[in-house]
Amino acid sequence: MVGAAETTKLGVIPDMSQIQLHADAALNAIADAGLKLSDIDGIATAVETPQQIAHYLGITPTWVDGTSVGGCSFMLHVRHAAAAIEAGLCKTVLITHAESGKSMIGKPPRSIPAYSLQGQFEAPFGVYGPPSMFPIPVLRFMKTYGITHEQIASVAVAQREWAAKNPRAMMKDPITVADVLNSRMIAYPFRLLQCCLVTDGGGALILTSADRAKDFPRKPVYILGTGESVETPMVSQMETFDSSRAFKVAWPLAFKEAGIAHKDVDHLMIYDAFAHLPLYGLGDLGFMPYEETGKFIADGNTRPGGKLPLNTNGGGLSYMHSGMYGMYALQESVRQMRGIAPAQVKDAKISVCHGVGGMFAASGTIIFTNEK
Amino acid sequence: MAEAARARPIPTPETQHFWDGTKAGELRLQRCDACDHVYFPPRPFCPACASRKVSVFPASGKATLYSYVINHRPAAPGFTPPYAIAVVTLEEGPRMMANILDCPQTPEALVLDMPLKVKFEKLDDAITLPQFAPAKA
Secondary structure, eight states: OOEEEEOSSOBOOTTSOHHHHHHHHHHHHHHHHTOOGGGOOEEEESSSOHHHHHHHHTOOOSEEEOOOOSTTHHHHHHHHHHHHHHTTSOSEEEEEEEEETTTOTTOOOOOOOTTSHHHHHTGGGTOOSHHHHTTTTHHHHHHHHTOOHHHHHHHHHHHHHHHTTOTTOSOOSOOOHHHHHHSOEEEETEEGGGBOOOOEEEEEEEEEOHHHHTTSSSOOOEEEEEEEEEOOSOGGGOSOSSSOHHHHHHHHHHHHHHTOOGGGOOEEEEOOSBTTHHHHHHHHTTSSOHHHHHHHHHTTTTSTTSSSOBOTTOHHHHTOOSSOTHHHHHHHHHHHHHTOOTTOOTTOOEEEEEEEETTTTEEEEEEEESOO | OOOOOOOOOOOOTTTHHHHHHHHTTOOEEEEETTTOOEESSOOSSOTTTOOSOEEEEEOOOEEEEEEEEEEOSSOOTTOOSSEEEEEEEETTSOEEEEOBOSSOSSTTTOOTTOEEEEEEEEOSSSOEEEEEEEOOO
16 A cells, blocks of 8 residues: 545535545545556546546556445455456556535435335335434344443544544544433434534545555555455345344455454454444454443543554544545554554554445455554 | 425336235245245345245244334435334244334334234335234234
8 A cells, every 4th residue: 555645625525526526535645655647557446437537537547446335345446456466457556435425516316226125125114324224233233232322322432532633533522422322313223423424525545566565655554464245235134133244254354364363453443334333343353242342342442542442533423424434444544554643553553444335235354554 | 396205116027926915915925945945035046045946925924023223314205203114023034124003113112022913004006015013912
């Protein structure tokens, strides 16, 4: 990983369309890597097509990936790009994400076709956007494992503490568990402060082979292991609400490839579209029994100074969430491995970045290190 | 400006038997003739063993409440908040999404694992939705 950057602005960007946000992030990442546009021979993106972005930027790729499985698409792009570079299909890959999630400038509306299985067997029952769908499993998870409302609320509190250390975070004012539990009801059991932000922004990454990476201006970040999977686009059809099959398939692939154990992890990102995601992540990724996940977070173990720094940019709950947050989780892992994060975890050498797509529909895990 | 209409399913050749069933007051599932797997949503082959020999049969209509949210905002067109969006576990095994009718839309009234019974809600002449209501003791 030799280039990484977000859009120049994050938050509310009414003067830029979605495709220009892609370009803004891409140009920042190319500058970060000290490259020229003509150096890029591989491109990957989601929602917008690779041909759209390649043409807009003036890139002639020999490798393209349009994998679009929701917010973790960029984890999958990283995995695919690493394999493509290894196989000699291309040398330097640009991965872009951008979304005008708040301002909706140049962004097609999301819709569920009425003939699709979701359109036939979910949409007629009043689902309307992620807040009405993603939290559906959580009451079952809480009952199975004895997780409390206060424990899940503490996810938002811990992440707000991290966000306070990040100048670019949207929401920086401290909050308490009571604030979370008294915020406006969105979809019981979740209230406003347990739901992700809706913002504009983007990010881009540049990958090349490890042997070329040392010649770049930035200290490179290496990919140690990767994993991916999908389950179902229908939250109602998950095998169980006690866990995510996509999570459970993806992470062991990454850990095995990396040859690391959980105790080796210095820094962790778990895509938090809603406050229950970090609990599923800690349990599904094998960090601890599910029953302990709520208490672990409520006890402060993931906060600044805790033993497992989690979502150190503030996460989708407090940093930013344009709709497909996986790119921002990757950006924070790269910053931590470069040692330049605003809330830098001291001496962090291994970062695990785990993403979700759709409502537990897809998953991607990337393990980074700053040591070759 | 006309209000946006409630989402309405468009059946496909593979799901038509299901929607014909709800119109006739039957909740139709499919069972694999080769491996006995019962599954949903409809498709003309078994997702467990790939056999194309599958049969349609009427389910008992009995279910339990697996999980839910009570949606407050934003409400889908045609819905008055707060309303529960539930996933129920059918007696035969598969799960499906539904609303819980004839029941206060509150955490106190909506208790996980409570017994439910299918109830058919006619949307229009073509589509009748499978819904669920608390089972009488």
